Amino acid sequence: MDVLGIDIGGSGIKGAIVNTKTGEFVSERFRIDTPQPAKPKAIAETIKVFVHEFKWKGNIGCGFPSVVQNGIIKTAANIDKSFIGVNANELFSNATKCTVKVFNDADAAGFAELTFSDVKSIKGLTIFLTIGTGIGSAFFKDGILIPNTELGHIYMKNGLVGEKYCSDAIRKQNDLDWKTWSTRFDEYLIYLENLFYPDLFIIGGGASKKIDKFQPYLTIRTPIQPSKLLNNAGIIGAALLAK
């Protein structure tokens, strides 16, 4: 079954039609800058543009950069605050006349990773992190996804939350060289490993393609690897969850 997968991020909205059996794209990938301010109506209009672009009539899965419970947006760190309390399933379904289901973006990306990589057979705890505009997280315990963990919002010793200290956006905004950023990210990962004792970290999101730049500076004891699906995991996972 083909599903339109859309990954709504703080900076860009990306989508493609996904074959949910194979995880492959059966269309080109399409991207639009996230409208600013990222208010519900503006985002719903953008989703409509994807539907027109792909002449789509089937199901749609959206990854969204917030805690999402049964389609309801609960937090809004990198999206307009007026989203809090909105039933995004209803809003986007009404706007597009398609059945739309919305999930946390990191959970969606993590679900794709679990489905299409050998991570599903790993025993123990894997922490999957997406490093982009914010930091998203998903836990896999013995191959099962545990949703709505918000590790990007853990407070660091300097009083900043993790994503304000070492997201990819913070690296770019502050023009941090790789060594400086990696030292921050290392500190963040050490904090997580001392809290959760994971067996593996997987890095997704924009930073997954750049792991060679920062891995040499990490001093963590936990093994770390990039996402197999790299930056497309969010689109694929949203489609899988919505099928």
Ligand code: BGC
């Ligand atoms: C949000 C998470 C999201 C992450 C990545 C964070 O600011 O709180 O829900 O997964 O950004 O987009």
